[in-house]
Amino acid sequence: MNILQINSSQRRTASQSTKLADRIVRRLRDTNPDAALTVRDLGANPHPVLDEAALTALFTPAAERSPEHAQRVALDDALIAEIQAADVVVLGVPMYNFGVPAQLKNWIDAIARAGVTFRYTANGAEGLLRGKKVYVALTRGGLYRNTPADTQVPYLRTVLAFLGMTDVSFVYAEGLSMGAEAEASALASAHEQIEEAVAA
Numbered sequence: 001m002n003i004l005q006i007n008s009s010q011r012r013t014a015s016q017s018t019k020l021a022d023r024i025v026r027r028l029r030d031t032n033p034d035a036a037l038t039v040r041d042l043g044a045n046p047h048p049v050l051d052e053a054a055l056t057a058l059f060t061p062a063a064e065r066s067p068e069h070a071q072r073v074a075l076d077d078a079l080i081a082e083i084q085a086a087d088v089v090v091l092g093v094p095m096y097n098f099g100v101p102a103q104l105k106n107w108i109d110a111i112a113r114a115g116v117t118f119r120y121t122a123n124g125a126e127g128l129l130r131g132k133k134v135y136v137a138l139t140r141g142g143l144y145r146n147t148p149a150d151t152q153v154p155y156l157r158t159v160l161a162f163l164g165m166t167d168v169s170f171v172y173a174e175g176l177s178m179g180a181e182a183e184a185s186a187l188a189s190a191h192e193q194i195e196e197a198v199a200a
């Protein structure tokens with residue numbers, strides 16, 4: 001089993017979403033001790049934004065790319081290779097201003113490549129990253145689960161399904177900025193959700 005862990009908090013040691021993602025990986029490895037793990041920390045190693053230079057590089061045929069173009073495309077290629085090789089993907093996702101962190105969006109922009117991770121057919125779009133299990137550890141200061149203010153879950157469900165990843169379990173830790181008691185109870189609940197998710 002190959003596990004790919006993507007951390008998107010900009011905090012290193014204090015990140016609750018990274019701690020929850022770590023816990024999911026630990027629990028998966030309890031039952032799969034030989035599982036290989038690749039960790040990509042988008043806070044420590046930010047991926048470049050999809051700007052005009054990147055788009056030009058991506059849309060230039062490989063044989064015609066300048067060294068700078070090739071270098072830029074290679075950065076995305078590395079992320080695509082990692083997710084193609086993964087059987088299980090674990091995402092640590094804080095809520096930043098009602099959305100996913102910009103770094104996670106940059107990662108998604110990098111792995112979504114027509115003809116490689118999805119393709120258009122006569123029947124519509126088809127995801128090519130199939131057969132993967134995805135766990136998402138969500139952390140929020142407030143409470144948004146199952147409300148219209150939670151743009152993260154519908155967005156992640158949609159884009160992951162578009163790429164072929166339809167087996168997704170979400171673990172919520174909410175109310176982390178609502179006092180020590182609320183935080184402790186949110187984390188205890190998240191730990192229970194992890195046990196249920198890995199046992200499923």
Ligand SMILES: Cc1cc2nc3c(=O)[nH]c(=O)nc-3n(C[C@H](O)[C@H](O)[C@H](O)COP(=O)(O)O)c2cc1C
Binds near residue numbers: 009
């Ligand atoms: C820049 C920034 C924006 C945030 N925006 C929101 C928000 O819109 N809604 C919310 O509930 N919490 C928000 N929070 C709180 C974080 O979601 C919460 O602290 C979470 O634990 C951060 O994840 P981390 O512990 O993995 O870093 C924000 C925090 C930061 C630093």
